[in-house]
Amino acid sequence: MKLLPKSAFGQTVLLIAILLLINQIVSLVSVTFYFVSPNVKQINHLLANQIKMVNVAGLDSKNSALQPQLFEVAGMQIYTQEEAVEKGLDHAIHYQSWSNQMSDILQGEAQVRISQGEPYLYWINPPQNPSIWITVPMIGLGQGDGSPHLVYLLMIGILSVGGSLIFVRRLNRPLQALQDAALLVGKGLVPKPLKEEGSIELIAVTRAFNQMSKGIKQLEDDRALLTAGISHDLRTPLTRIRLASEMLPTDQEWIKEGIVHDIEDMNEIIDQFIDYVRQDQQECMENGNLNDLIKEAVQARNIEENHNITLNLKPLPKVLIRRVALKRVLDNLIENAFRYGSNNIEISSGHDKKNHQLYFSVRDFGPGVPNDCIQSLFEPFTQGDKARGSLGSGLGLAIIKRIVDMHSGHVTLKNHPDKGLVATVFINCQSS
Missing domain, CATH: 1.10.287.130 (Signal transduction histidine kinase, dimerisation/phosphotransfer (DHp) domain)
Incomplete structure (x- = not known):
């Protein structure tokens, strides 16, 4: 899948996150079944026993003689439907699971609602007398914002993810340094x-x-x-x-x-x-314009007879380059184009903003090179003699490739659709 991370850092973090998520789900389910659910049942039983006590005493909203004593001892109140609405029944939240448990205990259809506040109020509509509502306060329940076990689980998850990130980053830092150093060696x-x-x-x-x-x-x-x-x-x-x-x-x-x-x-x-x-590693990088280097190289060649260079240069920004090294690249490409191609060559330049690269190309109008031989020309001591009748050491393009690699770029050779060979050098933009 394309969404999966490719780096060791991303894969390790993803694995730890999945394991933590599974752990949190298992913990939540365990807490719910072995802690929350039994407590809820116990509270329902206590509430049901108090409702049974009210029913045994024969109390209702009309029999108010014992209500002050009941309120003083247990904090319970008995209301009619109209009185319950006035006291905030409509703002209380209905809990179906609690109602089902209460119905089973009281052996009839009961309703349970809970209104938040200090204290929490449980509104119970008993099946023995559906015309009344009994409120029972639960002091201490719900103190704090949110369920405590969820807060604990959230804190454990955050600390675990944070610790794993620190661990993975510490593990990944030397790997990243090793990768960067290997690229430099390359x-x-x-x-x-x-x-x-x-x-x-x-x-x-x-x-x-x-x-x-x-x-x-x-x-x-x-x-x-x-x-x-x-x-x-x-x-x-x-x-x-x-x-x-x-x-x-x-x-x-x-x-x-x-x-x-x-x-x-x-x-x-x-x-x-x-x-x-x-x-050429000792040469310092400096801000320069590739077009200026091209013009200097062309000016040095203008003294040669029967050699003509056509320029097609587009505006380029200044970037960090090794001037002497790139000048050697240009001289070698121009010399190869004249020696093995034609007396007329064309040099062009441009800026690939999408890929953040500058490029220049040297095209001759000679016989070109067989396509199956092009890639091997960059190897040391390799020549295109069969196609272009050359003599020499075969190091020219190998030197060019090495210099271009130092600029984090690449060089390509391809035959022009009409005639000749085109050598293109791409340089990554690195501004100071």
């Missing part, structure tokens, strides 16, 4: 060690997560150091090869150009390796 970030609190099982899980997070951080640092060291060591022989190529004779210029071209490709691949292991 984005490539390393959270601070979590506080070990809660039950023994939660403390053990939190301690294991902290150790895992520390191990992941160590692996990332080792990988970054290894890749940076290899890249640094490769650049030295590449530089020597380039210097040696400059010493080739003039008639071997074509060999020199080939060597220089290969060296530039290798330097570009090395740069991609460094960009991939670099997380």
Whole structure:
């Protein structure tokens, strides 16, 4: 069912609430059958005995000689129908269950009414003399507002629910912290060690997560150091090869150009390796406008011949972004569009207010990519060579995805219905 809560907190609270409700119903039924009902019967018997006493004495509303003494001893009054109405009979509440019990005891049809006040008055119309009403005061009955056992049950329920909420929240807090930290790890970030609190099982899980997070951080640092060291060591022989190529004779210029071209490709691949292991986590978030970044990236490309960029930018609000990291995303998408798509590309932006997201897309007019290969392009060292004839390390889209994940967004690739490939980046709105 859609109405059932999905979280452990909601399910636990719902379970406790249902158990408490069942407990309250059972308690109410038990109190009614084993406490209230016997007391009601006992009161009815006492009242019936007093009515029998009046009948034995032969008293009625016309025989008033003994009424003052009866009132002084038992507080009882005897009224005719007219006198009872004047004294407030019509305002008294009729209780059918009490009337039935009284009828059984007095062996005739009797009526019982109760008027609230201090004291409570029981109005009884005996079957032996239906023309009179006898009032019997019950001092102390009904003092306080409401039935005491219902108040007790209500207080017990409130205290139980409040205590369970505190308990479940205390249980849920470390789980929520663990979930938030796991999401950060999934984005490539390393959270601070979590506080070990809660039950023994939660403390053990939190301690294991902290150790895992520390191990992941160590692996990332080792990988970054290894890749940076290899890249640094490769650049030295590449530089020597380039210097040696400059010493080739003039008639071997074509060999020199080939060597220089290969060296530039290798330097570009090395740069991609460094960009991939670099997380850009040290860059601070700042207020910025995506349209400004797009315009800066396009302006840097305007110096290139035979490359044309069409802009379709809609007004966007300022949000918290990592400017340098997103600039790298734009540069990579534009470079891919020109290199593997077409010389003419289109960049557009927009604001999805319903989902609280900003987006920008880069479209080329090339051959596109087979649909079954699109998702795999985001994996490291994966290329779309078959469709777009590319060369390189295959890290460009993996770098883009990692940066976008740090902004709590996502990136999509899809073939345009007419022609070309469209890369769209969605960024969650986070204003300062």
